[in-house]
Amino acid sequence: MGNTKTADITDDEILGGATEGLPRYLVIKNHLLDQIRSGQLSTGDKAESENALAKRFDVSRLTVQRAVRELVTEGRLTRVQGSGTFVAPKPKGFSLFEVQDLAREIELQGGEPHTDVLIQRQLVPEKKVCDLLELDDGEPVFEAVLLQRNGDTPIAIEDRYARCDVFPNFLEKDFSQESLYDYFSRRTELGQLETTLSAIMPYPLTCQRLGLGSGDPCLHLERRNRVDGRVVTLSRFTFAGSRFNLTSSYNAAAQF
Incomplete structure (x- = not known):
């Protein structure tokens, strides 16, 4: 698997701007999707841990887990037991x-x-x-x-x-x-x-x-x-x- 990559984000990006009014889990989900879309995270790269995301966005781990769970269900991320969460291959359909x-x-x-x-x-x-x-x-x-x-x-x-x-x-x-x-x-x-x-x-x-x-x-x-x-x-x-x-x-x- 690839290396863990993180992206710098500002307080405005977390708390306001385009994310204003969004549920917190959706802010985190969109943040991870934006990293994938922009190429900051590529196939096989390890995403930030749930603990790191919870600290970054000042939310509970349950909120982070909902965002990650939806991305896993949608085929954007994949979990590896004992290793972490990684960017999944691009879907063919x-x-x-x-x-x-x-x-x-x-x-x-x-x-x-x-x-x-x-x-x-x-x-x-x-x-x-x-x-x-x-x-x-x-x-x-x-x-x-x-x-x-x-x-x-x-x-x-x-x-x-x-x-x-x-x-x-x-x-x-x-x-x-x-x-x-x-x-x-x-x-x-x-x-x-x-x-x-x-x-x-x-x-x-x-x-x-x-x-x-x-x-x-x-x-x-x-x-x-x-x-x-x-x-x-x-x-x-x-x-x-x-x-x-x-x-x-x-x-x-x-x-x-």
């Missing part, structure tokens, strides 16, 4: 069950992410969306439709719905500059994720947005986030099938 921040996924794989906001509004949605979000009749929600690109190449369309009472300042945000995933994370936690994956023939507008031919298939991933028994977000990802790989890892030994 996008995780089926952990797709959250597509722009960051693209960047971590060496791409040039760009986010275009196509729609950002409040509406009373169609019945299917109402049923999936378990809304009362006539209850409005917020919606954002984002086009994720790698350079000039369209990769996926995100169609995200959010409850108005949980995300009251949704319409004030610029999601071309701010990660929608980070915004959601500041307001609520990841609870029970209910995911459905299917192959679809896209509508003409989707083909136009993704630059596809009329016969090109897409992968469609639909996910609900249920917190304390209540669905708080509904996310629909439509991927250009020929430009995108979804992967999944399952540890069967953990079930015994």
Whole structure:
């Protein structure tokens, strides 16, 4: 394994600036991701210990452990018993069950992410969306439709719905500059994720947005986030099938 590398960060970076309002575990998670993205930490390098991170960010080890655990689950870090935590090899595809921040996924794989906001509004949605979000009749929600690109190449369309009472300042945000995933994370936690994956023939507008031919298939991933028994977000990802790989890892030994 490689050497341990640390990066100097200021109090402003820890306590304010772009991290202001983020849960502490997410600040630490983003800090580690930024080190990987910038090349300060490369594949095989040893990350700072949990004790060092807890001291650096003035948090408990439990907070650090949550950040590290999520990065291990997402395949960014790997733990070696008795040795520490190391940067994992770059994924060959996008995780089926952990797709959250597509722009960051693209960047971590060496791409040039760009986010275009196509729609950002409040509406009373169609019945299917109402049923999936378990809304009362006539209850409005917020919606954002984002086009994720790698350079000039369209990769996926995100169609995200959010409850108005949980995300009251949704319409004030610029999601071309701010990660929608980070915004959601500041307001609520990841609870029970209910995911459905299917192959679809896209509508003409989707083909136009993704630059596809009329016969090109897409992968469609639909996910609900249920917190304390209540669905708080509904996310629909439509991927250009020929430009995108979804992967999944399952540890069967953990079930015994």
